[in-house]
Amino acid sequence: MKTDELFQLINFCRTIQKESTDPFDLNVKRYLGTLKQYLKKWKSLDDLLIDAEAISELAKIIELQGKWIRDRSSSFYIDPVLMELKLKMLDSAQLATAFFKSWHPIISLDRITPKRLKEGLDYWNAFCERKEDFPLPSTPETFTFGIEDLIDLNILSMTEFEDLLREVSKELGTRGRIEYHEFIYEDEFEDSMKKAYLTSFLVSEGKAELDINPLEEEVFISPRNANGKANTGDAKSIPISLSYEDWLRWKRNQRQRQKRN
Amino acid sequence: MEEESETETEEELRTRTEKKVKKAAQLLFFRRHRVPGVKGWELKKALGDNYLDVLGVLNSALDKFGMEVKRISEEGGTGIGEGEEKEKAERDRFMIVLKDHLIEKASGARIDDVAILSATLAYIISKQGKAPRKEIEDFLADKFPKRRIYFAIDRYISQGYLGEEDKVLYIGWRTRAEVDRKTLLDLILTS
Numbered sequence: 001m002k003t004d005e006l007f008q009l010i011n012f013c014r015t016i017q018k019e020s021t022d023p024f025d026l027n028v029k030r031y032l033g034t035l036k037q038y039l040k041k042w043k044s045l046d047d048l049l050i051d052a053e054a055i056s057e058l059a060k061i062i063e064l065q066g067k068w069i070r071d072r073s074s075s076f077y078i079d080p081v082l083m084e085l086k087l088k089m090l091d092s093a094q095l096a097t098a099f100f101k102s103w104h105p106i107i108s109l110d111r112i113t114p115k116r117l118k119e120g121l122d123y124w125n126a127f128c129e130r131k132e133d134f135p136l137p138s139t140p141e142t143f144t145f146g147i148e149d150l151i152d153l154n155i156l157s158m159t160e161f162e163d164l165l166r167e168v169s170k171e172l173g174t175r176g177r178i179e180y181h182e183f184i185y186e187d188e189f190e191d192s193m194k195k196a197y198l199t200s201f202l203v204s205e206g207k208a209e210l211d212i213n214p215l216e217e218e219v220f221i222s223p224r225n226a227n228g229k230a231n232t233g234d235a236k237s238i239p240i241s242l243s244y245e246d247w248l249r250w251k252r253n254q255r256q257r258q259k260r261n
Numbered sequence: 262m263e264e265e266s267e268t269e270t271e272e273e274l275r276t277r278t279e280k281k282v283k284k285a286a287q288l289l290f291f292r293r294h295r296v297p298g299v300k301g302w303e304l305k306k307a308l309g310d311n312y313l314d315v316l317g318v319l320n321s322a323l324d325k326f327g328m329e330v331k332r333i334s335e336e337g338g339t340g341i342g343e344g345e346e347k348e349k350a351e352r353d354r355f356m357i358v359l360k361d362h363l364i365e366k367a368s369g370a371r372i373d374d375v376a377i378l379s380a381t382l383a384y385i386i387s388k389q390g391k392a393p394r395k396e397i398e399d400f401l402a403d404k405f406p407k408r409r410i411y412f413a414i415d416r417y418i419s420q421g422y423l424g425e426e427d428k429v430l431y432i433g434w435r436t437r438a439e440v441d442r443k444t445l446l447d448l449i450l451t452s
Contacts, residue, residue, distance in 0.1 A: 071389060078446055083387035088403060090452055092376035098448035099379035100368075102441040104358040107328060108297040109290060 006050045013057035016064065023064040031058060168198045169207050169223070177222035180210065180240060185250045192247055196240075203238075210238055281308050281315045282322065289319075289330065289357045296421065296434070298333075298356030305351060313350060329360045333438045356438055377405055377413040378422060382432065383449050385423075386442055391431040 009031060016023050035054060042048050071077055087095070151158055175183065184195045199221065202208035211220040219240055285308055288299050304312040320330045334353040368375070380401060385392050394414070401410045414430070417423045421435030436442070 078387045078450070080384075080387040083383055083446075083449070084400065086450055086452075087380045087383060087400075090380075090449065092373050092404075094452045095376035095379040095449070096372045098445055098452060099375050099382075099440070101362045101448055102444035103362060104331075104360065104439050104441065105363070105368075106297045106435070106439055107290065107357045107359060108292040110292050 003047060003050055006054050009054050010050075010057050013054075013061050017060060023061050023068055026058075026061055028058055028061055028065070164194075165198055165201055168195060169202055172199075172202065172208055172221065173223045177211075177220055180219040180221045181242075181246070181250060183221055184242075185247055187251075189244055189247050193242070196242055212238065278315070278318065282319050284308060285312070285315050285319050286322075289355060296354075298354040298438070301332075301351040301353050301355065304355060316355065323357065324360070327360045328357050331356055331358045331438055333434060354434070354438075358439060373405060373409060374413045374416075377401060377410060378417050379445065379449070380404070381414065381417070381423065381430070382436060382440065382442070383446060385430060385432055386446060391429050394425065394428050394430050397430055 012026060015021070016026060031054075035051060035058075039051065042051055090098075151161070172178075172183065180199075184199055185192045186195060199208065203210055203221075207224050209222050209224055211222065212218075213220070219238075285304065288304065288307060293299065301312070304316070308315050316330050323329055332350070332353050332355050334349065381397055384397055384400060398407070398410055398414070405413075414423065418425050418430075418433070421433045422440075423436070424431045424433045432442075
């Protein structure tokens with residue numbers, strides 16, 4: 001055996017380790033016998049070092065052979081090619097059934113306890129104390145559109161607005177004291193909203209007066225001086241709910257009334 | 262008098278053991294962490310040094326209802342009472358699982374998603390415990406829509422059935438706890 005052959009043996013061992021090929025491709029017993037036979041012929045230190053290296057590589061192959069046998073003898077060893085083939089043949093239901101039959105689910109339950117609730121509350125309280133550290137979104141500023149804004153936006157002109165206001169005031173004067181919704185609702189919902197907006201100006205300017213009956217949930221509107229009462233001029237805000245559904249109800253009732261008449 | 266004293270001690274011991282078994286059952290049944298189950302050191306702290314014996318008693322009681330205490334470690338699942346060293350037991354996780362396979366439907370998962378998990382586990386096991394994600398996705402793409410595969414694998418990773426490291430999938434802690442891998446492979450091969 002020449003030193004070249006020793007190098008070949010070492011390279012072969014390293015290839016098996018690197019590429020994970022079958023370690024039994026190498027006849028370890030035969031190579032060990034040959035190395036033993038030529039051991040006495042090695043004279044130089046280099047020869048002996050290469051011989052020691054070859055022995056070391058053969059030992060690694062023996063270790064790999066042991067692992068290879070362990071893997072294949074384990075209950076989980078299955079030829080990957082066979083498994084791939086089998087998996088391709090099975091349909092979803094068969095695969096799912098195999099899983100369910102081998103599945104032993106964990107039994108556990110989530111629940112909240114008074115202790116955890118207390119911990120949550122403490123956490124929240126601690127969080128609130130530090131709220132200045134967190135950039136919370138700022139509260140959006142609310143503002144109302146005034147008549148000046150509408151004029152600035154060219155939605156209305158002062159002349160047109162005053163004309164409209166005069167028309168509503170005249171109509172209220174003609175109809176006298178009347179239920180508020182009955183007064184502002186028109187055939188179109190959009191017109192009703194416009195009229196409600198204009199009416200609010202009449203009330204604000206003291207040209208009309210609201211009379212609220214909280215028990216009956218009724219609101220009456222009357223022109224100023226129509227019932228002989230003077231407007232006190234005190235500024236107060238009266239919210240009155242208007243909705244599309246309510247307008248539809250009013251319209252249905254109006255149709256029924258017209259039919260009866 | 263001596264006999265009376267001994268009887269009293271036995272009763273006390275029984276009462277103490279019963280209390281510990283109840284406590285162990287509560288600890289194991291009710292989830293305390295993101296991952297179900299309780300670590301050995303937690304059980305030791307709550308039940309005392311003989312916590313493995315207490316779990317043994319609990320295991321006998323659960324057996325009547327088709328449940329068992331399962332112990333899993335990072336290396337792989339083992340049953341309790343196998344004489345492993347105490348330090349290792351403290352690092353292991355204990356949980357209660359169903360002993361027999363399910364009789365009634367107990368999962369709302371789509372059959373396709375369960376099939377994806379089943380095939381992925383079988384594929385990984387046949388590859389000695391790990392396989393590149395891309396390889397698995399390509400393999401499954403012959404049977405299932407790609408979009409469904411990506412979502413299902415991500416979901417099973419988050420649920421603990423699969424693990425992922427450097428785009429390589431491996432068997433997750435939950436599979437080791439819940440799935441009888443040998444039975445799964447046998448059933449697939451004999452289907």
